[in-house]
Amino acid sequence: MDGERTRPPKTIDWPSHDESSVPYAVYIDPEIFAAEQERIFQGPTWSYLGIESEVPKAGDFVSTYIGTTPVVFNRGRDGQLHAFVNRCAHRGAAVVRERRGNCKVHTCIYHQWSYDAEGNLVGLPYRRGLNGSGGFPEDFKLENHGLRRVRVAGIQGLVFGSLSDDVPALEDFLGDAVCDRLRRVFKRPLKLLGFQRQRIGANWKLMVENVKDSYHGALLHAFNSRFGFFRSTQRGDVRMTSGGIHGMLTTYSTQREEVASAFDQVATFKPTLILEDMSIVKFTREHDDEIVTSIISLFPSCLILHGGTFLIIRQVRPRSVGEFDMIWTIVGFEGEGPELDALRVKQTANLLGPAGYVSMEDAEAIEITQRALTGEGGGGQGVVALGGRSVEDQNHLVTEVAIRGFWKGYRRLMGFAPNPS
Amino acid sequence: MNIVTESRLSPETADADLPWELERRLLRFIRRYVQCLDDNRIEAWPAFFTEDGVYKVYPRENLEAGLPACLLYFDSRATMRDRVLCLKEVSLFANNAPRHFLGPSAIGAESNGVYAISTNVLVVHSDMEGNSKIFCAGEYRDRIVERAGKLLFSEKTVVLDTFTVPSHLAMPI
Numbered sequence: 001m002d003g004e005r006t007r008p009p010k011t012i013d014w015p016s017h018d019e020s021s022v023p024y025a026v027y028i029d030p031e032i033f034a035a036e037q038e039r040i041f042q043g044p045t046w047s048y049l050g051i052e053s054e055v056p057k058a059g060d061f062v063s064t065y066i067g068t069t070p071v072v073f074n075r076g077r078d079g080q081l082h083a084f085v086n087r088c089a090h091r092g093a094a095v096v097r098e099r100r101g102n103c104k105v106h107t108c109i110y111h112q113w114s115y116d117a118e119g120n121l122v123g124l125p126y127r128r129g130l131n132g133s134g135g136f137p138e139d140f141k142l143e144n145h146g147l148r149r150v151r152v153a154g155i156q157g158l159v160f161g162s163l164s165d166d167v168p169a170l171e172d173f174l175g176d177a178v179c180d181r182l183r184r185v186f187k188r189p190l191k192l193l194g195f196q197r198q199r200i201g202a203n204w205k206l207m208v209e210n211v212k213d214s215y216h217g218a219l220l221h222a223f224n225s226r227f228g229f230f231r232s233t234q235r236g237d238v239r240m241t242s243g244g245i246h247g248m249l250t251t252y253s254t255q256r257e258e259v260a261s262a263f264d265q266v267a268t269f270k271p272t273l274i275l276e277d278m279s280i281v282k283f284t285r286e287h288d289d290e291i292v293t294s295i296i297s298l299f300p301s302c303l304i305l306h307g308g309t310f311l312i313i314r315q316v317r318p319r320s321v322g323e324f325d326m327i328w329t330i331v332g333f334e335g336e337g338p339e340l341d342a343l344r345v346k347q348t349a350n351l352l353g354p355a356g357y358v359s360m361e362d363a364e365a366i367e368i369t370q371r372a373l374t375g376e377g378g379g380g381q382g383v384v385a386l387g388g389r390s391v392e393d394q395n396h397l398v399t400e401v402a403i404r405g406f407w408k409g410y411r412r413l414m415g416f417a418p419n420p421s
Numbered sequence: 422m423n424i425v426t427e428s429r430l431s432p433e434t435a436d437a438d439l440p441w442e443l444e445r446r447l448l449r450f451i452r453r454y455v456q457c458l459d460d461n462r463i464e465a466w467p468a469f470f471t472e473d474g475v476y477k478v479y480p481r482e483n484l485e486a487g488l489p490a491c492l493l494y495f496d497s498r499a500t501m502r503d504r505v506l507c508l509k510e511v512s513l514f515a516n517n518a519p520r521h522f523l524g525p526s527a528i529g530a531e532s533n534g535v536y537a538i539s540t541n542v543l544v545v546h547s548d549m550e551g552n553s554k555i556f557c558a559g560e561y562r563d564r565i566v567e568r569a570g571k572l573l574f575s576e577k578t579v580v581l582d583t584f585t586v587p588s589h590l591a592m593p594i
Contacts, residue, residue, distance in 0.1 A: 099482070194483040194490025197585040222511045273511060276499035325585060330490040341489060349494040350504070355478070355590035361513045363589040 012416050015381045019244075019404035020389040025378040027203040027370065032414075033321035039413050040300050041067025041318075044167040046153065046160040046174075048302035048315050049073045049083060051329060053157065053192045059102045059117070065317045066161055067301075071150055072096045072106070073159060076117035083150035083161045084119030095147065119147030155179060156186035158313065160302075174298065175241025181248055184287060185294055185306045189334040193344060196328040198354040200363050202370035204301065204318040205410075207326060210362050211295060211303045211314075212247050212402035214238070215386050220365055223357040226273035227281065234292075236397040243412070244391040244405025245299035251307075251397070252290045279343060280350045280357075284309040297402070299409060309340070309347050322370055328353055435527035435539070447536055447565060448526060450572040455521035455542075458592065463508055466593060467501035471568060474498060475576045478594060480584030481559075492581065492590055504593070514591035517546035519556065521594070535575060536565045542579070544594055546587075557583035557594065 012032070015021035026032055041047060047066040050073060054062050061074035063086065072095075073083040088095050088108040095108045095115060105122060107114040114123040121142045129135025150161040153170035160170055171179050200207065210216070214236070218225040236251040275281070283292070293307030301316035311332065317325040330348045332341055352359050384407075387399025391408050394401050410416075439447075450469075457465050470476060478493040495501045508514075524541030539562055546556040564576040579594045 100486075192488060194486070194488035195480065195584075196490060196492055197480070197482075198589060199585050199587055201588065220513070222513070223507060226511055273506075275503045275506075277497065277503055280500075280503075345489045345491055346494045346496070349477075349491045350500070353492060354586040354588075355493050357507055357512060360589040360591055364513060364515050367515075367588060 014411065014416055018389040019391055019408045020383060020385040022382040022384060022407055023378075024373050024376075024380050024382060026410075027206060028321060028374050028378045030321045033203075033318070035414060036318075037067045037069070039415070040410070042069065042163040043413060044162075044164045044173075045300055045413075046162050046167060046170050046298075047300065048298065048313065049152070049159045049161045050315075051157050051190050051192065051313070051331065052081070052154060052159055053190045053331070054100065055081065057102060059104055060100075061096060061098075061103065061106070061117075062100045063096055063098065064315070066150070066163055067318055069163065070094060071161060073150070073152065073161060074117045081152045081154065081159060082118045083152045084115070084147035085150060085163070087148070088113055089121060089145040089147055090124070113145075115147055119149055121145045121147075156182050157190045158182070158186065173242065174246060177239050178241045178246050178248065178296065178298065181294060181296060182304075184289075184291075185296070185304065185311070187287075187333075190331045191334045191336060191341075193330040193332055193341060193348075196330065196348070196353040197325060198328075198363060199319075199323065199325050200367060201323055202363075202366040203321060204316050204324040205406075206366040206369055207316050207324060207362070208297060208301060208303070208406060209403050210366060211297045212249070212406060213400060214249050214397035214402075215400055216365070217358075217397075220361045221358045223273070227275075234397065237393065237395045238397065238399060238402050239393050240391070240402060240405045242299070243409050244402075245409030247297050247402035247405055249293075249295040249397060249402065251292045253292050280347050282309060282343065282347070283307070284340070284343070297406075299406070305352065308351065309343050310352055311344070312348060312352060322374065435529055437528055437530035439528060439531070439536075444528060446572060447528060447538060450565065451523065451526065451538065451540060451561070451563065454574075455523060458594070459518075459520050461518070463505050463592065466505060467498045469574055470498055470501060470577070471566060471573045471575045472498050474501075474574050475578075476501060476574070476593065477577075478579045478581055478590065480581050482584045484580055492584075492586065493593065508591060512591060514589060515546075516549050517556070519592060520545045520547070523561075534566055536563075538563045538565060542594065554587070555583075556587055557581055559583065559594070 012023060012025060015023060049064050050062050055075040058075050058077045061072050063072050065071055070086040071083055072086045073081060076082050086094050086096050090111055090113045093108055093110045095106050105114045105116055112125050116122050126134060127136050150163060153160050155170060234251045239248045296304040303314040305312045313329045315327045319325060332344050351357050384400040384403045387394055387401050391405045454469050476495045477491045479491050483490050522543040526538050526540040529537035539560055542561055543558050544556040545553050547553040559579050559581040562578040562580060563574055565572050566575045
């Protein structure tokens with residue numbers, strides 16, 4: 001049974017009992033990568049699968065992954081969302097070979113075993129044999145040969161899947177503060193605007209840490225500091241849920257009376273970079289509060305960016321210890337017109353995504369990290385002590401506390417070290 | 422502003438019989454464009470476009486699904502000049518030398534002074550230690566016009582087959 005495969009935890013010397021040190025081995029050891037698949041991605045967690053708008057009609061399906069496990073989510077004739085592991089119950093071939101589409105049943109090309117949206121086996125050739133010869137044994141029952149089910153749950157149009165039978169309910173897993181923020185950010189039905197993808201030669205956790213890292217924002221991405229788009233000194237805070245594994249980095253407009261003008265033109269400060277076309281940094285005010293940007297990371301591998309005129313969900317798909325894919329799903333809201341769509345597309349392309357002014361450096365930074373760590377062989381440790389050594393919400397952004405929160409939860413799930421708190 | 426405008430040249434409309442001299446000028450213009458990129462003369466890149474020219478790098482995945490999201494999207498020379506400024510003075514990216522390889526072009530008939538041309542493109546990146554890798558395969562879908570005796574792109578769409586970008590995309594293709 002899948003639930004009994006968990007191997008004993010690999011031992012690792014975690015450098016200290018607080019959360020401010022990270023042994024480099026976690027980024028380059030293939031055994032740790034394999035253990036993560038079992039204990040995290042197939043463990044009691046929810047992984048982002050996609051958005052409901054990708055599968056509006058009965059029979060619509062999308063191929064995706066939970067960790068390295070290929071998964072399909074689709075809408076059944078009952079209108080409900082279902083998901084299954086994309087591995088034929090017969091000989092293990094991938095049943096669904098398309099990235100996305102619509103079909104009545106999923107039929108494996110190898111021997112034409114067919115499955116419904118829930119993954120139930122609904123038909124196979126030669127079950128009773130041919131002309132009295134062959135066929136499957138009398139005790140062969142279709143219901144014993146379905147695809148492995150994936151639990152599905154959703155919040156505000158986002159769809160999550162879990163391979164674990166022991167996972168808490170999605171909203172309990174995410175925690176109240178995160179759920180509240182998701183309800184704010186994804187306040188109306190989502191409109192899919194498209195995808196961007198990149199393949200990065202680095203460990204998947206370096207990407208997750210990057211999004212929890214408000215330290216680098218204005219340093220690595222010079223566009224931010226030259227333009228004042230996201231600064232460590234901005235009024236902001238870090239909030240975490242579920243013991244620190246999920247994190248939210250929020251920036252607020254500086255003063256209440258400046259809120260309106262901040263949204264008219266983000267540069268209430270003195271930029272040293274003047275663009276001829278300011279529309280790529282134009283803010284569209286969507287909410288009646290002081291929040292300017294929300295950067296939300298949902299453990300293990302879903303990263304959400306909201307601000308300006310962009311709303312993006314990033315899915316990190318680990319491929320091996322030193323490589324992952326990142327899929328950017330670009331969304332707006334139903335009912336928006338072509339002009340707002342176009343502004344979202346323009347801003348997403350030029351500011352964010354694999355080619356964006358405030359994100360292209362991330363790939364380079366974590367690839368050179370991976371190269372250096374691999375070359376040196378994984379001894380030593382990284383330091384994440386900005387803003388302290390422990391894990392608690394903080395009312396500023398001059399901190400690496402959200403990274404520490406990630407490692408605290410990671411250690412617990414991986415069974416790496418006794419957790420002091 | 423309608424983003425999804427591309428149409429591939431059909432076999433019927435490709436291979437128009439343009440005057441030989443004109444065809445030679447069009448092909449030379451496309452070649453000069455990629456030479457500009459290969460020679461790392463990025464500051465000269467916006468001048469290949471009309472003042473309101475459109476340049477986009479468009480994942481084939483989105484094209485096929487009718488979705489508008491692009492990897493790069495510029496709708497004027499001004500936005501392209503912003504890109505040049507950022508690439509030269511602000512952004513950090515991998516130090517790869519690009520080389521563009523073009524396939525034979527399919528040239529459509531002129532329509533209202535616009536020439537539609539499709540050209541396969543392959544870009545190889547070579548790193549600072551002299552290792553070369555395919556960066557992307559795709560297709561240029563160009564709209565070329567003549568202004569004051571000069572050929573310019575009114576629209577250039579790079580339809581990317583390699584829509585999973587290796588690492589990141591800094592320079593235009």
